[in-house]
Amino acid sequence: MQIPYYPGCTLSTKAAGYDRSGRAVAEALGIELVELEDWQCCGATFPLATDNSLSLIAPTRILYQAEQAGEEVAALCAICYHVLRRTQTTLQRDEEMRERIAWFTEQEYQGRVRVLHFLELVRDRVGWDGLRERVTRPLKGLRAAPYYGCLLLRPFDEIGLDDPESPTIIHDLIRALGAEPVDFPYNIECCGSYLTVKEPQVSEVLSADIVASAQENGAQVIVTACPLCQFNLDYPQRGVEGTPVVYFTQLMAVALGLPEEDWGMDEGHYTDPRPLFLREEGE
Amino acid sequence: MRVTISLDKIRSEFVREVEEISGEDLLSCNQCGKCSSGCPVARAMDLLPSQVIRMAQLGMEEVLESETIWICASCLTCVTRCPKGVDLPRLMEALREISLRAGVSELDLDKLPKELVDELPQLAIVGGFRKYMK
Numbered sequence: 001m002q003i004p005y006y007p008g009c010t011l012s013t014k015a016a017g018y019d020r021s022g023r024a025v026a027e028a029l030g031i032e033l034v035e036l037e038d039w040q041c042c043g044a045t046f047p048l049a050t051d052n053s054l055s056l057i058a059p060t061r062i063l064y065q066a067e068q069a070g071e072e073v074a075a076l077c078a079i080c081y082h083v084l085r086r087t088q089t090t091l092q093r094d095e096e097m098r099e100r101i102a103w104f105t106e107q108e109y110q111g112r113v114r115v116l117h118f119l120e121l122v123r124d125r126v127g128w129d130g131l132r133e134r135v136t137r138p139l140k141g142l143r144a145a146p147y148y149g150c151l152l153l154r155p156f157d158e159i160g161l162d163d164p165e166s167p168t169i170i171h172d173l174i175r176a177l178g179a180e181p182v183d184f185p186y187n188i189e190c191c192g193s194y195l196t197v198k199e200p201q202v203s204e205v206l207s208a209d210i211v212a213s214a215q216e217n218g219a220q221v222i223v224t225a226c227p228l229c230q231f232n233l234d235y236p237q238r239g240v241e242g243t244p245v246v247y248f249t250q251l252m253a254v255a256l257g258l259p260e261e262d263w264g265m266d267e268g269h270y271t272d273p274r275p276l277f278l279r280e281e282g283e
Numbered sequence: 284m285r286v287t288i289s290l291d292k293i294r295s296e297f298v299r300e301v302e303e304i305s306g307e308d309l310l311s312c313n314q315c316g317k318c319s320s321g322c323p324v325a326r327a328m329d330l331l332p333s334q335v336i337r338m339a340q341l342g343m344e345e346v347l348e349s350e351t352i353w354i355c356a357s358c359l360t361c362v363t364r365c366p367k368g369v370d371l372p373r374l375m376e377a378l379r380e381i382s383l384r385a386g387v388s389e390l391d392l393d394k395l396p397k398e399l400v401d402e403l404p405q406l407a408i409v410g411g412f413r414k415y416m417k
Contacts, residue, residue, distance in 0.1 A: 008406070009405055009406065009409070010404045010405055010406045013404075013405065014403075014404040014405065015404060041405075041409060043409065043410075043413065044405075044406040044407075044409035044410035044413065045357075045409075045410040045413050045414055047376075047413075048305075048357070048370075048372055048373045048375075048376035048377075049304050049305075049373075049376055049377060049380045050303070050304060050305065050306040050373070051303060051304055052380075055413070077406070079406055079410070150356075150358040150359055150360070151359070154358070154359035154360070154362075154363050155359055155362055155363060156363060164363050165363070188360075189323050190323045190324070190356050190358035190360070192324075192356060193356045193357065193358065193407075193410070194356070194357075194407055194410040194411040194414055194415075195324070195354070195356050196399075196403065196407055196411075197390065197392070197395065197403065197407050197408060197410075197411035197415075198353070198389065198390055198411060198415055199327070199354065200395065200396075200399060202324060202327045202354065205326075205327075206323055206324070227404050227406060228404060228406055228407055228410075231402075231403070231404050231407070235399075235402060
């Protein structure tokens with residue numbers, strides 16, 4: 001199965017491990033992620049002002065490219081997913097906005113693209129049983145805490161990936177990989193997001209609460225789908241024996257028996273997650 | 284503190300602008316407080332989210348001076364829980380936009396520790412620039 005893929009700017013640099021493991025895992029599952037030929041940053045935030053069409057141009061361009069490539073586009077970065085999905089909803093509801101942007105960019109986006117997150121590709125097109133069957137290194141005994149963050153799930157009426165208050169999609173994925181999902185009360189609480197560039201001390205408090213809650217509930221590793229969540233949870237733990245924060249695709253890469261270079265763990269982590277998985281191999 | 288409540292303020296240009304930019308009918312909010320209780324950053328705010336919308340309803344322009352509108356992380360918890368479906372994140376953004384369009388800039392990378400700036404994933408910088416600077 002082939003699907004157009006939008007990596008986004010952060011997956012091409014700071015979170016390259018997410019992209020690397022995502023592509024490798026997709027291939028192992030029989031999904032070919034075909035990177036869009038011509039793309040740029042989605043803008044990293046969905047503009048909430050209703051009167052600013054200029055701010056929607058970047059994501060609309062991406063949707064236009066996706067429309068040329070096949071009318072579906074998959075993303076790994078939760079923020080890119082959120083921006084593209086909400087842009088798509090806005091353009092579908094607001095024809096005037098779509099026309100204004102088309103006039104400005106001279107690209108007529110028809111509004112047909114379905115924006116998908118990689119998690120739903122796994123859930124709906126491979127299936128949890130399908131995933132389980134392909135696991136060659138079940139992560140037995142690994143207590144992995146799924147941390148959903150905000151933008152992957154909310155607003156429910158536009159995103160609709162999973163229940164915004166009691167999500168289970170990453171729990172189910174962890175189970176299919178043979179590991180034990182750790183439920184903890186802070187799994188949908190905000191990590192602080194962009195506050196890190198403005199009031200880092202506020203972000204640090206939010207992040208500390210989330211990590212503490214995961215630890216109190218027995219987590220050995222925290223699993224996320226967003227590069228900003230990953231940074232906000234991982235970076236403040238540098239310099240202490242922290243709980244590693246990995247992307248769900250990295251867990252998948254280990255469980256699917258992929259070589260270590262496909263785990264994408266050699267950089268981008270302040271607490272190295274590798275000992276957790278290399279030790280398991282030795283046991 | 285003297286507060287003037289009048290129809291003139293409730294029907295002011297300020298309220299009209301806020302409602303236009305946010306796309307929200309402010310009077311839909313009945314002040315139940317669920318937004319404030321779910322807000323993860325409420326502890327760092329000077330005004331609670333529910334107080335912000337109340338002041339906006341009453342046309343109190345001093346709400347633009349609050350720290351709250353800049354501490355809001357757009358996590359969308361409030362709108363998820365609002366029983367009336369009031370899009371408070373859009374209201375917060377409208378209040379920020381009114382300030383930004385008037386020339387206010389709330390982000391100064393020079394004030395951050397250099398080590399942090401070097402390590403930040405770029406979506407934080409791009410997003411931060413768009414949210415906190417014109």
